Amino acid sequence: MNKKYKFDFELLNSFPEMCFIVSNEGAILDVNQPAVSKLKLNKKYLPKITFFDLIEESHHEKTLKFISNFFNSGKSDSIVSKLKAKNGALDVQFYFSQFSDRGDNSKYCFVLAKDITDEKKKDIDLLRFYRVAENTVNPLQITDITGKMIYVNKAFVHASGYTEGELLGKNPNVFSSGKHSKKFWNRMWNTINEGKVWVGEVENRRKSGDPFFTQILISPILDHDGKVTAFFGVHRDLTEKKLLEKQLVHTQKMESIGTLAAGVAHEVGNPLASISALVQVVQRSTNDEFVKEKLELVKNQVTRISKIIRDLVDFSRPSNYELQMTDINQNIQEAVEIIKVGAKAKSINFEMELNDSIPILPLVADQIQQVFVNILLNAVDIIIESPRGLEKDLIRVCSEVDEDQIIIEFYDNGRGIADENLAKVFEPFYTTKKEGKGTGLGLWVSYGIIKSFQGDLKVSSKLGEGTTFKITLPIHP
Numbered sequence: 001m002n003k004k005y006k007f008d009f010e011l012l013n014s015f016p017e018m019c020f021i022v023s024n025e026g027a028i029l030d031v032n033q034p035a036v037s038k039l040k041l042n043k044k045y046l047p048k049i050t051f052f053d054l055i056e057e058s059h060h061e062k063t064l065k066f067i068s069n070f071f072n073s074g075k076s077d078s079i080v081s082k083l084k085a086k087n088g089a090l091d092v093q094f095y096f097s098q099f100s101d102r103g104d105n106s107k108y109c110f111v112l113a114k115d116i117t118d119e120k121k122k123d124i125d126l127l128r129f130y131r132v133a134e135n136t137v138n139p140l141q142i143t144d145i146t147g148k149m150i151y152v153n154k155a156f157v158h159a160s161g162y163t164e165g166e167l168l169g170k171n172p173n174v175f176s177s178g179k180h181s182k183k184f185w186n187r188m189w190n191t192i193n194e195g196k197v198w199v200g201e202v203e204n205r206r207k208s209g210d211p212f213f214t215q216i217l218i219s220p221i222l223d224h225d226g227k228v229t230a231f232f233g234v235h236r237d238l239t240e241k242k243l244l245e246k247q248l249v250h251t252q253k254m255e256s257i258g259t260l261a262a263g264v265a266h267e268v269g270n271p272l273a274s275i276s277a278l279v280q281v282v283q284r285s286t287n288d289e290f291v292k293e294k295l296e297l298v299k300n301q302v303t304r305i306s307k308i309i310r311d312l313v314d315f316s317r318p319s320n321y322e323l324q325m326t327d328i329n330q331n332i333q334e335a336v337e338i339i340k341v342g343a344k345a346k347s348i349n350f351e352m353e354l355n356d357s358i359p360i361l362p363l364v365a366d367q368i369q370q371v372f373v374n375i376l377l378n379a380v381d382i383i384i385e386s387p388r389g390l391e392k393d394l395i396r397v398c399s400e401v402d403e404d405q406i407i408i409e410f411y412d413n414g415r416g417i418a419d420e421n422l423a424k425v426f427e428p429f430y431t432t433k434k435e436g437k438g439t440g441l442g443l444w445v446s447y448g449i450i451k452s453f454q455g456d457l458k459v460s461s462k463l464g465e466g467t468t469f470k471i472t473l474p475i476h477p
């Protein structure tokens with residue numbers, strides 16, 4: 001078939017994209033109306049410029065090389081480039097194709113320039129969004145409508161402890177702590193399925209099993225028709241906040257127990273003193289051996305109660321002893337010596353790593369020593385009770401300086417403390433010792449003493465591995 005179309009270039013004026021006819025030398029032989037208006041071309045000047053003059057400087061070199069290759073090969077091809085326009089430049093995709101005029105056999109080029117400025121902007125926006133998403137500290141997730149994760153950012157991977165591969169395609173409940181009811185999650189699903197935003201505080205569980213608290217904001221992603229196509233979740237890390245809240249509750253609890261204890265000590269202390277005095281009077285004024293013996297038992301019990309009362313007072317009394325300059329390291333050494341004297345401590349290895357540069361602090365040396373002895377005695381008691389493998393019984397005491405505070409740590413390789421009992425050890429009368437062996441006041445009193453010097457006493461432990469009590473004391477209280 002030999003079809004001979006006579007084709008008028010003007011036909012392309014109603015075509016939306018920019019079109020050009022360019023000669024082998026680059027002369028612009030024809031342009032359609034969209035090109036004239038988009039590039040604000042003055043047709044009068046067209047014969048004076050070449051096609052290359054329309055290309056934006058930054059893309060000159062690349063585009064010229066492309067065009068020269070194209071003319072050499074004659075094969076249709078395309079390239080992304082930029083055209084100069086009155087208000088800045090236009091991003092375009094060029095399509096080049098060659099044809100020859102049958103009359104004189106010379107070669108021409110048909111150029112179509114598709115304006116891709118909007119697409120490019122969308123790409124840039126998308127890239128920008130992606131970079132923000134990847135680098136924000138907030139964990140982000142996108143789930144499809146069936147609830148499977150299709151995107152998680154780096155912060156999410158970091159916070160959850162899972163790899164990206166382990167997360168994608170899974171339901172976010174892989175790190176659910178199981179602490180929230182079915183109703184809680186149903187409410188969440190109902191809200192987001194209705195196209196609304198849901199906000200809630202949740203306790204999650206990392207791969208390691210540790211909890212991490214976040215506030216999640218889940219918003220549905222809607223398409224043009226308002227149909228939900230996916231869900232976008234942003235987490236805000238609340239772990240720190242929760243920890244502070246917990247500490248605050250703990251501190252407040254200790255304070256209120258302290259107030260109560262002070263009251264009880266005061267109320268019980270006075271009658272007890274009179275009982276003690278009366279017992280002695282009666283003991284002296286009788287010759288009845290039976291009565292004397294029983295009164296001796298009463299006296300022992302009174303002494304026991306008095307000791308408890310003294311402990312209660314120790315905790316709640318704002319230190320009214322005089323402060324003296326105290327050498328913490330020397331104080332630790334003395335406490336350890338006291339403990340070593342006890343028969344129970346014979347099998348135990350004591351290690352000490354005391355930092356020489358610890359400054360002398362204004363403290364009440366006796367009280368501080370009472371704390372050290374309490375903690376060390378507990379460690380000895382626990383070690384003695386703990387079944388021992390090949391490991392040696394060990395108590396390690398370290399002291400160090402950290403900026404404006406000193407840190408003293410007591411580690412023992414006893415049986416450790418279960419997570420749920422960690423906070424309880426500071427509570428008064430909490431003891432796991434046999435009746436008559438411990439009152440459960442040692443750590444409580446120690447806590448009170450350290451707090452009265454604006455310091456802090458904390459415990460960390462792993463069941464089966466050991467326990468560390470950490471004391472911090474401010475250098476400039």
Ligand SMILES: Nc1ncnc2c1ncn2[C@@H]1O[C@H](COP(=O)(O)OP(=O)(O)OP(=O)(O)O)[C@@H](O)[C@H]1O
Nearest residue numbers: 378379382425431432433438439440441442443467
């Ligand atoms: N190093 C430790 N390892 C394991 N458990 C410990 C350790 N120190 C303390 N505990 C636990 O904390 C409890 C409370 O200790 P605390 O010193 O307050 O009281 P107690 O030693 O039982 O009695 P008290 O000190 O009044 O004679 C202990 O009974 C024990 O269960």
Ligand SMILES: [Mg+2]
Nearest residue numbers: 374378442443
């Ligand atoms: Mg104790």
